[in-house]
Amino acid sequence: MPIKVVDHSFRTNLKLNDVLVTEDENYYIVLENDSVEYPYRIVDIQTFKTKRNLSKLEKQVNYSGSSLCIGRIEKIIDSEEFELSFVIKPRESLL
Numbered sequence: 802m803p804i805k806v807v808d809h810s811f812r813t814n815l816k817l818n819d820v821l822v823t824e825d826e827n828y829y830i831v832l833e834n835d836s837v838e839y840p841y842r843i844v845d846i847q848t849f850k851t852k853r854n855l856s857k858l859e860k861q862v863n864y865s866g867s868s869l870c871i872g873r874i875e876k877i878i879d880s881e882e883f884e885l886s887f888v889i890k891p892r893e894s895l896l
Contacts, residue, residue, distance in 0.1 A: 811877075815858040818880035820846070823872035831858070843871060846885075 815821075821829040827845065829852060834842040839854035852871050855861060862874055 811862070813860050813862050815841075815855075815861050815877070816880055817841070817858075820878040820880075820883060821869070821871065821874050822876040822878065824875050825872055827872065829871055831855075843869060 815831050817831055817833060819831045821831070821843065823829070828847065829843045830846055832842055832844050834840055834851075834854060836854065839856050841855040841858055842851045843853045843855065844851055853869055861869055862877070
């Protein structure tokens, strides 16, 4: 019989600018959206493409870390606990 571990300290509500880290090490950020129907969106940090539009931030993640259609969430980094910095580096020419 499999045992399912549920972490009730895992946050189920999201906040603007939270960073979501998935098991396969993809990073997403919660941002505002221009749509009235979906005022929030989840954006891939690397490509800046919208992965999912959200109508609310409450109860979007369950205690096991799944939901949102972006993969299993390993960690939610609070918007107050990080600083983003980017390095823009040109790709090597293929010629």
